[in-house]
Amino acid sequence: MDNLLPVDGTAVLFPALFTREESDHYLEVLQEKINWKQEPVIMFGKTVMQPRLTAWYGDEGKAYSYSGITMQPVPWTEALLAIKTRAEAVAGQSFNSALLNFYRNGQDSMGWHRDNESSLGLNPVIGSVSFGAEREFQLRHYMNRSMKRSVVLTHGSVLIMADATQHYWQHAIPKTTKPLGARINITFRKIM
Ligand SMILES: O=C(O)CCC(=O)C(=O)O
């Protein structure tokens, strides 16, 4: 599998980890069964609502701080555990928590950031599973911002980010004016 990054990290896409049928099924189940919320975040000292819905699932006791909010995990659902097992097989490691993102349409988005919270350890492996509308996932080098990569995250794909990626590369899901439907993304993580 090809590394999408030219330097300073590893990002590998498996475009069809799940079959079309499995992906349709999980998109529907997750839309219905997850306790989705629109959470506030603090940006430049102001409280604003996130431009997407989120949920935080994980093993008990693994609280997580993210952009000024602390999330207590909800216990795993059967569907999430099944998806997690598949993601672990490609990642080559176990995960104990997951941030879920629900992009209702092309106007929902995620700004530039790194998944570099110290609770994730030095070089975290992130397993990012996507169902639903295809969205562009952008990467840019943190110190040399003209160095960019982008990849389309397809229905049923998993993107594995590993090694030094979270030190050197930021990532984002930009807004789009395309008339897109719902997309669900699950980023599995391992909190130390
Ligand atoms: O929706 C995506 O593909 C990205 C999600 C993400 O970067 C995150 O949850 O930290």
Ligand SMILES: [Mn+2]
């Ligand atoms: Mn991220």
